[in-house]
Structures are given as structure tokens and as C-alpha cells.
Amino acid sequence: SLDNLNASLLRFAMELGGIFLLAGFLVFGLSFFLARMSLRPVEHAFSEQQRFVQDASHELKTPLTVILANLSILKSHPTATIREEALWIQNTETEAKRMQELTERLLFLAKADAKKLPPRSEVLSLSTLVESTALPFTALAFERKLSLALDISPALSVRGDAQTLAQLLAILLDNALKYAAPGTEVTVRLCRQKKHALLSVHNNGELIPADALPRLFDRFFRVDKSRARAAGGYGLGLSIAKTIANAHGGDIRADSTAEHGTVFTVTLPLSE
Structure with missing residues (x-):
């Protein structure tokens, strides 16, 4: 009887130890899984930051290379007049302006990431601004x-910052005019939809592929890189437009079909 009791106690202890061991493995596995889940946003942010820096460096490399090449040519003609070297001087100025534009856009996105955009404190007439x-x-x-x-x-009327909202519309208009087919019409519409204002910019031209639409607002994304670069684009304008729309409590979307052309629509909450 004592032997049976000891055997039962031993069995119970082994079973209890097995349960604790299994529970320990489950707790460890759950902790590891939760830790990985909590680190994913950090890893994603770090990866995006790395890609952003690499893309920005790549975009800055081209104008810098052109500027250095032009300066090298100028240095090789020390006795030439400004008039004789006007082409190289003009090229340098053009690339410097491109770098200035890119730098300003990068600084804007950096401010947006740091939550330092102008606050939405002013009630303004969106109709007049548009x-x-x-x-x-x-x-x-x-x-x-x-x-x-x-x-x-x-x-x-909306509550927001007039300067950045004007910048949003300017970006959409500039894109629409760049890629519209000659002889067509670009249309800007502003209307009310319940408690929101809908601002749309429409053009007819080369359509945007359906698989590119979800990525249009990604930083440095360009549907046709060679065409965009020739037009002076960096792939930051639409990202800035989305940032501005989001900062004003709104959103932006793009649609492009053969039947209706291409339209970008911004939704903004109306001021009460």
C-alpha cells in the first residue's frame, strides 16, 4: 500500500512537472511571438528609413554629378568669358535648382514624420483657395x-493651413498638366459630399496601370522613371499631397480608366 502511494505520488509529480514544463514552453513561445509582433513596426520603420535615405542619396547623386562635370569643364577654360561658357553655367544653375527643390521636399517629409507640420487651427474658405x-x-x-x-x-470652408493646402492642389495640377494629352482639358472640381469637401483634378492622357495605383503615393515611386525624370519629377509630389491630406484629417485616392481618364480626389472634412 505504501509502495502504491509512493508510485502514485511519483506519477503525480512527473505529470505536474510535465504540465509546468509544457506551460513554460507555451509561455516562452507566446512571449517570443508577442515580442516579434511588437518589433515588426520598428523593423518596418527602420527598413523604410533606410530605403528613404538610399533613394534620396540616389536622386541627389545625379544633379551633383552634372554640377561637378560642368565645373570641371569651366576650370579647363580659365581664360574663357562668361558668355562663351554660358551653356555650362546654365546647366549648373538648372541642376542646383533641382537639388534645391528636392531638398525642400525632403525637409517637408521630414517635418511630417516628426509631426511638425503647421497645425490645423485656421478656418479658411476652401472655395476661394482652390x-x-x-x-x-x-x-x-x-x-x-x-x-x-x-x-x-x-x-x-475647412480648418487647416492655407499654404500646405495650396501646395497640395499645385502638386495635383502640375502632374495633371504634365501628363495630359495635347488638346485636352484638365478639370478642377470642388463640391460638397455630406460633411466633406471633395476636391478632384481630372485629365485625359496616358493611363496609370492598375497595379501601379496602390503605390502612387509611396515616396520616390514613379510609374515611368525615365519619363518622370525628363519632366523633372522625383516621385515625392504625390507622397507630399497624401501627407498634407492626412494632416488635415482627409485622404486622397487615384482612379485611372480608359472610359473616364485619370482623376485624383482629395476628401477633406468641412468646418462646422
């Missing part, structure tokens, strides 16, 4: 043999 921002593009449209049409609902 009209005043779009009108100067009429001359640019004329130069490119395009027409610019405005369809703006009056008295629509």
Missing part, C-alpha cells in the same frame, strides 16, 4: 496646348 491657386496654372495650360476648367462650389 480658385486662387488654380487660376495661375491657366497660362501654363495654354503653353502646353491644354485648357483648364474650374467647377467650384461656393462657400465651402
Whole structure:
């Protein structure tokens, strides 16, 4: 009887030890899984930061190379006049301006990442802002043999920063005019949809592939890199536009079909 009791106690102890060991493995596995899950956003952010730095360095490399090449040519002609070397001086100035534009856009995105964009504290007339921002593009449209049409609902107000909202529209208009087919019309529309303002910019031209639409707002993404670079683009404009829309409590989307052309639509909450 005592032997049976000892055997039972031993069996119970072994079973209890097995349970504790299994529980320990389960706790360790769960802890490891949760730790990995918690680190994923950090790893993703670090990976995105690395890619951002690499892409920015790549974009800066081209204008720097051109500037250094132009300066090398100028140094090889020490007795030449400014008039004789005007081509190389102009090329240097052009590339320097491109670097300035890229740097300004990178600084804007850095401020956005650091949550240092202007606060949405001012109630402003979005109708007036859209009209005043779009009108100067009429001359640019004329130069490119395009027409610019405005369809703006009056008295629509939002809470936000006028400068960055104007920048958002300028980015969309600039893209629309760059890639519109000659002889077509670019349309800017602003209307109310319940408690939101819908701002859209539409053009007809080369369509954006369906598989590229989800990545349009990624930093440095370009559907056609050679074409975008020839047009002076860096693949940052749409990312900045989305950043501005999100900072104002809104969003932006793109649609491109053979039937309706390409349209970018910004949704912004109306001011009460």
C-alpha cells in the first residue's frame, strides 16, 4: 500500500512537472511571438528609413554629378568669358535648382514624420483657395496646348493651413498638366459630399496601370522613371499631397480608366 502511494505520488509529480514544463514552453513561445509582433513596426520603420535615405542619396547623386562635370569643364577654360561658357553655367544653375527643390521636399517629409507640420487651427474658405491657386496654372495650360476648367462650389470652408493646402492642389495640377494629352482639358472640381469637401483634378492622357495605383503615393515611386525624370519629377509630389491630406484629417485616392481618364480626389472634412 505504501509502495502504491509512493508510485502514485511519483506519477503525480512527473505529470505536474510535465504540465509546468509544457506551460513554460507555451509561455516562452507566446512571449517570443508577442515580442516579434511588437518589433515588426520598428523593423518596418527602420527598413523604410533606410530605403528613404538610399533613394534620396540616389536622386541627389545625379544633379551633383552634372554640377561637378560642368565645373570641371569651366576650370579647363580659365581664360574663357562668361558668355562663351554660358551653356555650362546654365546647366549648373538648372541642376542646383533641382537639388534645391528636392531638398525642400525632403525637409517637408521630414517635418511630417516628426509631426511638425503647421497645425490645423485656421478656418479658411476652401472655395476661394482652390480658385486662387488654380487660376495661375491657366497660362501654363495654354503653353502646353491644354485648357483648364474650374467647377467650384461656393462657400465651402475647412480648418487647416492655407499654404500646405495650396501646395497640395499645385502638386495635383502640375502632374495633371504634365501628363495630359495635347488638346485636352484638365478639370478642377470642388463640391460638397455630406460633411466633406471633395476636391478632384481630372485629365485625359496616358493611363496609370492598375497595379501601379496602390503605390502612387509611396515616396520616390514613379510609374515611368525615365519619363518622370525628363519632366523633372522625383516621385515625392504625390507622397507630399497624401501627407498634407492626412494632416488635415482627409485622404486622397487615384482612379485611372480608359472610359473616364485619370482623376485624383482629395476628401477633406468641412468646418462646422
